[in-house]
Amino acid sequence: MPLYGKSQPTKIAYVDGRPKTLHLRKARLLIHPGLPKQRELVFDQNVISIGTVADNDVVIEDETVSRHHCRIVQEDDDYVLVDPGSTNGTFINGVRIREAFLAPGLILTVGSTQIQFSPMDEHVEVVPSESEKFGSIVGRSVAMREIFGILEKIAPTTATVVIEGETGTGKEVFAKTIHQMSKRSEAPFIVFDCGAVPESLIESELFGHEKGSFTGAIMTRKGLFEMAHGGTIFLDELGELSLDLQPKLLRVLEQREVRRVGSNKSTPVNVRVIAATNRNLEEEVRAGRFREDLFYRLSVVRLTLPSLRERVEDIPLLVKHFLGQLEINKGAAGELRVRQASPAALAALTRYTWPGNVRELVNVVERACSFAEADTMQPDDLPDYITGSGEPLRSSQEMAMIDAPGRDQLVELPFKDAKEEWISSFERDYILELLKRHHGNISQASREADIDRKYFRKLMVKHGIDTDQI
Ligand SMILES: Nc1ncnc2c1ncn2[C@@H]1O[C@H](COP(=O)(O)OP(=O)(O)OP(=O)(O)O)[C@@H](O)[C@H]1O
Numbered sequence: 400m401p402l403y404g405k406s407q408p409t410k411i412a413y414v415d416g417r418p419k420t421l422h423l424r425k426a427r428l429l430i431h432p433g434l435p436k437q438r439e440l441v442f443d444q445n446v447i448s449i450g451t452v453a454d455n456d457v458v459i460e461d462e463t464v465s466r467h468h469c470r471i472v473q474e475d476d477d478y479v480l481v482d483p484g485s486t487n488g489t490f491i492n493g494v495r496i497r498e499a500f501l502a503p504g505l506i507l508t509v510g511s512t513q514i515q516f517s518p519m520d521e522h523v524e525v526v527p528s529e530s531e532k533f534g535s536i537v538g539r540s541v542a543m544r545e546i547f548g549i550l551e552k553i554a555p556t557t558a559t560v561v562i563e564g565e566t567g568t569g570k571e572v573f574a575k576t577i578h579q580m581s582k583r584s585e586a587p588f589i590v591f592d593c594g595a596v597p598e599s600l601i602e603s604e605l606f607g608h609e610k611g612s613f614t615g616a617i618m619t620r621k622g623l624f625e626m627a628h629g630g631t632i633f634l635d636e637l638g639e640l641s642l643d644l645q646p647k648l649l650r651v652l653e654q655r656e657v658r659r660v661g662s663n664k665s666t667p668v669n670v671r672v673i674a675a676t677n678r679n680l681e682e683e684v685r686a687g688r689f690r691e692d693l694f695y696r697l698s699v700v701r702l703t704l705p706s707l708r709e710r711v712e713d714i715p716l717l718v719k720h721f722l723g724q725l726e727i728n729k730g731a732a733g734e735l736r737v738r739q740a741s742p743a744a745l746a747a748l749t750r751y752t753w754p755g756n757v758r759e760l761v762n763v764v765e766r767a768c769s770f771a772e773a774d775t776m777q778p779d780d781l782p783d784y785i786t787g788s789g790e791p792l793r794s795s796q797e798m799a800m801i802d803a804p805g806r807d808q809l810v811e812l813p814f815k816d817a818k819e820e821w822i823s824s825f826e827r828d829y830i831l832e833l834l835k836r837h838h839g840n841i842s843q844a845s846r847e848a849d850i851d852r853k854y855f856r857k858l859m860v861k862h863g864i865d866t867d868q869i
Pocket residue numbers: 535536537538564565566567568569570571572573635677717720757758761854
């Protein structure tokens with residue numbers, strides 16, 4: 400039974416897949432309650448550390464208090480006080496405690512300092528933002544403006560965020576923007592791709608290592624968590640993190656300290672974590688590939704970015720945005736070479752199904768800028784597979800029509816499943832066809848497809864395509 404009645408931890412409530420309400424959980428601490436020198440502090444993070452040294456969230460000048468004395472941890476529905484071993488102890492109602500649930504209004508005694516704890520809840524309706532921009536992210540669809548509405552509230556907090564979405568939907572740019580719109584914007588934003596580093600090196604990359612702790616560790620090195628101190632760490636492809644390493648990450652999140660490989664000393668870190676994955680983490684938990692406790696600890700705020708196919712009304716705005724951003728579209732004096740897209744070009748871009756999402760759109764606009772001969776982008780400046788007019792690549796669309804599961808089969812499925820089935824079959828055939836044409840050369844095939852090589856590889860993995868098959 401939660402101690403705080405109907406209150407809930409910081410979370411977004413979804414109804415029919417749409418974000419409806421945002422519960423922001425905060426904790427208020429009164430230091431020296433009732434005394435003239437009473438001090439009030441409000442926190443939105445899920446661990447609040449208390450001690451005498453400056454890296455604590457609550458710094459207390461009291462010689463009976465330890466350097467890192469105790470911490471208050473937000474559990475799913477409750478707050479828990481943890482004192483793992485301070486010298487003079489933490490007391491509630493005169494009883495020394497190591498771990499205890501905190502009820503609202505309760506006073507804890509830390510050394511000779513009293514602290515009163517009260518949870519504070521803010522419930523807000525998620526309303527689509529009026530703005531079509533959040534930092535460097537643009538979007539006018541309701542789905543995107545709803546996300547902007549959430550971000551306006553949660554970016555300034557320290558809440559951990561998990562961003563889910565297909566490849567190229569903008570997960571990294573969202574993470575960076577959340578950091579830039581937070582109070583941590585002056586501190587480092589560190590990116591780590593859990594899928595790009597060999598498993599054996601991930602621990603030392605993230606947490607650092609001591610000299611000689613393993614073959615090749617010739618110097619002591621700080622890990623990325625220490626480097627991100629005061630700022631944000633972005634863990635991309637979190638779903639790739641092995642089950643062995645997941646408890647180590649959980650430990651850092653819960654205890655807010657890291658231990659370098661080969662060291663038995665912990666270093667406190669103050670880092671906001673934003674993680675992204677193109678897998679559905681809930682399904683990964685059900686399949687036993689992702690730890691449930693880590694999932695709950697991380698997904699304080701969980702955002703799902705819609706694919707570009709689901710928000711085609713954003714395409715004109717995105718095209719305009721990229722025309723203004725891309726270096727290739729700038730003349731000697733910084734003027735834009737292509738200023739706009741013609742209605743026919745926009746219509747073609749809107750009809751296409753965008754397996755590579757926004758990243759693929761960026762590539763297409765970039766390519767069109769180098770093809771365009773006037774200041775308006777025309778359908779001729781777009782790749783044939785987008786306008787549906789080209790010779791061989793036209794076959795990608797035909798292939799999808801021909802090889803996709805039969806229409807009769809598809810109409811038996813719910814719309815969403817049928818659509819996914821159809822797109823998946825298109826992706827598989829398209830990639831296979833291009834690889835065949837380029838004798839298994841991924842660079843050439845991805846260039847012809849006009850999609851990023853990294854994304855091309857991901858599609859190969861997704862569909863179990865190996866160049867040996869070609
Ligand atoms: N809404 C948006 N507004 C402006 N630019 C965007 C938007 N969404 C994505 N982009 C741009 O699209 C490109 C791809 O985005 P990003 O790399 O963030 O995707 P991702 O989901 O992290 O991809 P991956 O899963 O492959 O790592 C970037 O150039 C990014 O700036």
